[in-house]
Amino acid sequence: MSKPTEPAKNSRRGLVLAGLAGAVAAVAALYVIAGPNGNIASAQSCSVALEAAKAAKPHAKGEVAAFIPASQPLELKQLTFMGPDNQPVSLADFKDRTVLLNLWATWCAPCRKEMPALDELQADLGSEDFEVVAVSLDRGGPDKPKAFLEEIGVGHLGFYQDSSNALLQDLRKVARATGLPTTILVGPEGCEIGTMYGPAEWASGEAKSLIESTMVRQGT
Known part of the structure; x- marks a missing residue:
């Protein structure tokens, strides 16, 4: 040959x-995500979130056993959706606050089931240091999800929405939010601490311990 x-x-x-x-x-x-006007925000400033993810790992059990602590946290500050006043907000607007970002829709049965627990979690832990941000992805606008939340007695969650589904598309670009519900714990600097695919009992003691463990580590 x-x-x-x-x-x-x-x-x-x-x-x-x-x-x-x-x-x-x-x-x-x-490990990058598109920001406004196509700019790219890197995850270079997420060292604090990485430490928080390590702190969360022992607490990912029981009702939140499927929580995946981030090994290479994404910087998510540029993610944008509509706020309670129907004006655009981004995760950067929650600076210095730990956020539990939940993506849901009324057509998603597991999403509907976990909404009361998310409301209870906000009632128990909601403060200047922590907020549950549940973003409705219903394409028909706010009327249907608002009516659903009122029907089941949700009274502690702010109403956030993205009927364009651009938020979901942005997260899919970085291998997140493959389906609903998806819940991402985001640190005060706007970086991912960890992600849960599928529903969880967010009002459980295990969920609260997981969240609080990251807040202590970050000094919030």
Whole structure:
């Protein structure tokens, strides 16, 4: 069998290097998120959230056993949705506050089931240091989700929505929010501490211990 010629070797080497470069770029793309006007915000300033994620890990059990502490936290400050006054807000507006960001919709049965627990969690832990931010993704606008929350007696949660579903699309770009409900614990600096896919009993002692463990670590 004849040996490959030098040009063939170089060509093959070039293909391998191009493949590696593509793989590195793909991995890097998972850890950035698009901001306004297409700007990219990196996760370079999330060291505090990483420490909080480590603190949360022993508490991810029982009702919140499926909580996944972040090993490479995403910076999520640029995520935008509509606030209670129907004006745009971003996670950057919650600076210095730990946020439990919950994505839900009235057509999602598990979302509907966990909403009273999220309301109770807000009643118990809500403060200047912590807020449950449940964002409705109903495409028809605010009327249906507002009516549902009123019907089940939710009275402590602020009403947040994104009928465009742009929030969901932004999170999918970084391999988050593959379905509903998705809940992300975000630190005061706007970085991901960990993520839960699927419902949880958020008013449970285990959920509160998990959240409080991260707040103590961050000094909030």
